[in-house]
Amino acid sequence: MDLESIKTIQGELSEIIGVSGYEKPVVDYIIPHIEGYVDKFWIDRLGSLLVVKNGNSTSDTPEKIMLDAHIDEIGFMVSHIEKKGFLRFVPIGGWDTRTLLGQAVKVLGDNSRSHDGIIGSKPPHLTTEAERKKPLEIKDMYIDLGMNETELQEAGISIGSTGTLYDPFVDLGNGMIRGKAFDDRTGVNILIHIIREFSQISHENTLVFSFSTQEEVGGRGAATATAQLNPTMAIALENTTAGDVPGIPDAECPAYIGKGPAITVADRSMLAHPMINRRLIENARMEGIPFQIKKPIFGGTNAGRIHQIGEGVPASVVSVPCRYIHSPTSLLALSDIHHSIRMISVFIRNPAGIK
Numbered sequence: 179m180d181l182e183s184i185k186t187i188q189g190e191l192s193e194i195i196g197v198s199g200y201e202k203p204v205v206d207y208i209i210p211h212i213e214g215y216v217d218k219f220w221i222d223r224l225g226s227l228l229v230v231k232n233g234n235s236t237s238d239t240p241e242k243i244m245l246d247a248h249i250d251e252i253g254f255m256v257s258h259i260e261k262k263g264f265l266r267f268v269p270i271g272g273w274d275t276r277t278l279l280g281q282a283v284k285v286l287g288d289n290s291r292s293h294d295g296i297i298g299s300k301p302p303h304l305t306t307e308a309e310r311k312k313p314l315e316i317k318d319m320y321i322d323l324g325m326n327e328t329e330l331q332e333a334g335i336s337i338g339s340t341g342t343l344y345d346p347f348v349d350l351g352n353g354m355i356r357g358k359a360f361d362d363r364t365g366v367n368i369l370i371h372i373i374r375e376f377s378q379i380s381h382e383n384t385l386v387f388s389f390s391t392q393e394e395v396g397g398r399g400a401a402t403a404t405a406q407l408n409p410t411m412a413i414a415l416e417n418t419t420a421g422d423v424p425g426i427p428d429a430e431c432p433a434y435i436g437k438g439p440a441i442t443v444a445d446r447s448m449l450a451h452p453m454i455n456r457r458l459i460e461n462a463r464m465e466g467i468p469f470q471i472k473k474p475i476f477g478g479t480n481a482g483r484i485h486q487i488g489e490g491v492p493a494s495v496v497s498v499p500c501r502y503i504h505s506p507t508s509l510l511a512l513s514d515i516h517h518s519i520r521m522i523s524v525f526i527r528n529p530a531g532i533k
């Protein structure tokens with residue numbers, strides 16, 4: 179595994195548009211990257227890509243380790259078309275509304291063809307001072323694709339069409355990268371690298387992977403995935419907020435860029451299983467993998483759904499810290515992805531004893 183391959187796959191995944199409920203382009207990217215490295219894969223009825231890689235355990239009941247990453251990203255849906263072709267929209271997932279105005283967007287039309295536009299609102303020199311002081315809401319904004327109603331129709335853009343903010347992937351050259359949808363294409367990247375690595379290395383336990391749909395609207399794909407995969411333990415691979423920016427006191431900073439993967443102890447959706455965390459931490463210390471404990475109790479992840487399915491699934495979360503999550507573009511350190519892959523790889527070879 180090398181940083182070059184981590185960077186290439188991260189860049190390609192980042193630029194794919196796959197808003198919650200419309201993730202097929204992401205699945206189409208992943209399949210050729212894992213085909214031939216696994217025993218079985220299928221797409222479930224909610225669109226998640228599920229993968230099985232058998233181990234060589236002689237036990238009748240080997241551990242079944244589930245590794246999850248969500249493939250959707252936040253975006254928007256067209257809710258109304260104004261005369262002259264301006265698109266009103268509603269968010270899918272939680273945007274930081276303050277960051278939307280003036281941003282470049284892509285809206286999908288027929289055959290998943292994307293169309294470029296911009297988020298606009300009433301121009302500043304036509305607003306009153308009182309209006310300018312009021313925070314803008316999404317209902318005050320629109321998307322301008324530079325198209326009239328007929329052109330929209332021809333492109334197949336209508337109420338219900340989806341899209342998202344678009345910023346191309348950038349390698350900042352010092353081990354830092356910038357791009358859209360790092361939440362959670364980063365987790366997808368980690369799983370692809372783990373799948374490839376363990377096609378070469380024998381492992382005892384069964385590995386099951388879920389590339390889950392619809393996380394950003396409440397972990398929906400992860401719930402159906404878990405029901406099918408029936409794991410004995412699970413780790414969600416995520417992106418988490420790096421709060422190491424001006425204006426945030428240390429006590430309120432969930433995680434820091436460049437200090438290694440962040441292990442969740444508790445967030446708003448789950449109390450992580452202590453045995454999994456203990457093993458993650460012991461392994462990391464043994465192998466000299468840098469890590470941090472994510473400060474509770476921010477955010478929620480697919481693990482919040484996964485651990486409540488069936489008889490219950492002991493679960494935790496390993497996250498790559500990322501600045502400016504849920505805004506048009508975000509920033510992270512390649513080394514944090516690299517160390518997350520190492521952390522999961524060691525865990526697979528030496529998982530927690532839960533039974």
Ligand code: CO
Nearest residue numbers: 361362416417
């Ligand atoms: Co996420």
